[in-house]
Amino acid sequence: MDQDMVRLIEPLIPALRRYARALMRERAAADDLVQDCLERAISRWHQRRHENDARAWIFTILHNLAMTRLRRAAQRPVHVALDDVDAAHLSHAASQEDGLRHRDLLAALAQLPDEQRTVLLLVTVEQLSYAETAQVLEVPIGTVMSRLSRARERLVRLMSAEPRAALSPPYLRSVK
Amino acid sequence: MSSRPITEDDLNGLLDGTLDPHRHAEVSAYLDAHPDVARRITLYGEQRDMLRSAFAPVIEEPVPSELSLLRMIEDRRRARPTPRWAIAAAAVLLVCAGGLGGWSLRGMGLPAAAGVQALAREATTSFSVYAPDDIHPVEVRAEERDALQRWTTIRIGRPVAIPDLTAAGYRFMGGRVVATEHGPAAMYMYDDDRGTRLVMLVRPMQADPKAPMVLHVQGNVNSFSWADNGLGYSLAGAAPADRLHPLANEARRQVREEA
Numbered sequence: 121m122d123q124d125m126v127r128l129i130e131p132l133i134p135a136l137r138r139y140a141r142a143l144m145r146e147r148a149a150a151d152d153l154v155q156d157c158l159e160r161a162i163s164r165w166h167q168r169r170h171e172n173d174a175r176a177w178i179f180t181i182l183h184n185l186a187m188t189r190l191r192r193a194a195q196r197p198v199h200v201a202l203d204d205v206d207a208a209h210l211s212h213a214a215s216q217e218d219g220l221r222h223r224d225l226l227a228a229l230a231q232l233p234d235e236q237r238t239v240l241l242l243v244t245v246e247q248l249s250y251a252e253t254a255q256v257l258e259v260p261i262g263t264v265m266s267r268l269s270r271a272r273e274r275l276v277r278l279m280s281a282e283p284r285a286a287l288s289p290p291y292l293r294s295v296k
Numbered sequence: 297m298s299s300r301p302i303t304e305d306d307l308n309g310l311l312d313g314t315l316d317p318h319r320h321a322e323v324s325a326y327l328d329a330h331p332d333v334a335r336r337i338t339l340y341g342e343q344r345d346m347l348r349s350a351f352a353p354v355i356e357e358p359v360p361s362e363l364s365l366l367r368m369i370e371d372r373r374r375a376r377p378t379p380r381w382a383i384a385a386a387a388v389l390l391v392c393a394g395g396l397g398g399w400s401l402r403g404m405g406l407p408a409a410a411g412v413q414a415l416a417r418e419a420t421t422s423f424s425v426y427a428p429d430d431i432h433p434v435e436v437r438a439e440e441r442d443a444l445q446r447w448t449t450i451r452i453g454r455p456v457a458i459p460d461l462t463a464a465g466y467r468f469m470g471g472r473v474v475a476t477e478h479g480p481a482a483m484y485m486y487d488d489d490r491g492t493r494l495v496m497l498v499r500p501m502q503a504d505p506k507a508p509m510v511l512h513v514q515g516n517v518n519s520f521s522w523a524d525n526g527l528g529y530s531l532a533g534a535a536p537a538d539r540l541h542p543l544a545n546e547a548r549r550q551v552r553e554e555a
Contacts, residue, residue: 122369130365137363138354155362162369222350229347243312244344245351250314269304272340279343 125165128174129158135246136182142241143186153189157182176252183238183256190234228278236271239264302326307333311340410478410503412528416512416521418476419497419530422483423517427493434470434485444471448482456482456498456527457554459547466494466543478502494533494540496547501528509544511537520544525555
């Protein structure tokens with residue numbers, strides 16, 4: 121049974137890390153989240169209903185943990201080291217130009233409401249089906265579709281708007 | 297024969313490859329006839345490609361060993377029949393993991409409980425409370441500077457220099473002892489000719505006894521904080537960061553000179 125779990129879940133770990141990174145933005149926080157998720161998955165594996173596919177099942181666990189943490193973090197004054205959030209973290213391999221475009225993209229992505237950002241990431245980056253996405257988010261497929269439309273439209277608008285005009289959250293930056 | 301109307305769901309479906317071949321052809325034909333919509337869908341496609349490429353490097357990273365599923369399962373199985381030594385070992389591991397976990401939280405969304413980040417928040421709070429106060433912004437006025445210094449020395453446990461920012465156009469108004477999460481702090485207030493106020497907060501630092509200067513932004517209050525020699529300093533104000541920064545540098549220079 122454990123072998124079953126390893127066979128089904130282990131190949132998903134890089135994707136879990138990717139979704140966690142997109143939501144938490146900072147590497148250590150994202151990996152910490154994935155670790156929590158895997159621990160929960162191990163303890164609940166036997167309760168899993170087998171008609172549900174493993175990918176949607178484990179993404180649901182990860183998503184719920186992430187939302188709890190993000191909500192908790194939102195209730196406190198935010199104190200993010202800008203350098204840690206930098207898009208450069210995500211695009212070491214990318215060219216400088218790509219890096220800049222990615223930075224704008226991530227800044228715009230950060231401005232989407234959670235419900236739109238998560239749908240967009242699950243569908244486009246994780247390439248979950250609409251049905252799987254609906255399962256992860258625990259909403260009807262119709263809701264997934266309308267959030268997806270709104271997310272795409274809004275992201276295009278944000279990307280074409282004045283660069284970096286947005287309000288920045290409180291942050292901490294090393295100046296010397 | 298008229299076909300079913302094209303919906304936004306169809307357009308998303310085209311991008312996400314969920315349409316059957318027949319519907320796919322219908323939607324493609326619709327886009328050929330509607331260049332505006334086609335342009336929007338092209339943008340969506342570019343957006344999808346960019347999102348994928350922005351996060352692609354994460355997939356290439358080697359998975360950290362803490363995320364080894366086999367090891368996690370193994371640890372869990374071993375934990376079941378629990379001999380006493382294993383409890384002790386687990387306790388040690390937990391303490392280590394707690395430390396590491398705490399360490400890994402540095403710099404992310406959660407505010408640090410101590411160190412210059414906490415100092416910056418406390419300075420911001422003092423600024424927000426006392427700077428708008430028109431009745432008693434300070435308890436001891438500049439004329440009684442010596443009394444203020446005696447008071448802060450007793451409460452802080454060591455003498456705290458009062459930087460002179462006159463050259464930059466800010467007069468010393470006076471100060472008071474204020475409460476922070478980390479005990480008493482000396483608060484000094486300055487203002488310029490237009491009545492714009494700044495607050496300087498000084499307190500002993502258990503964490504980060506020496507720290508380089510950092511900028512903290514919370515709402516419209518900027519602050520520059522640093523620590524030298526066990527004392528933390530934070531200069532906070534509603535002034536722009538590039539205006540505040542040289543003032544903080546000047547204050548730090550004077551404090552170091554006096555030390």
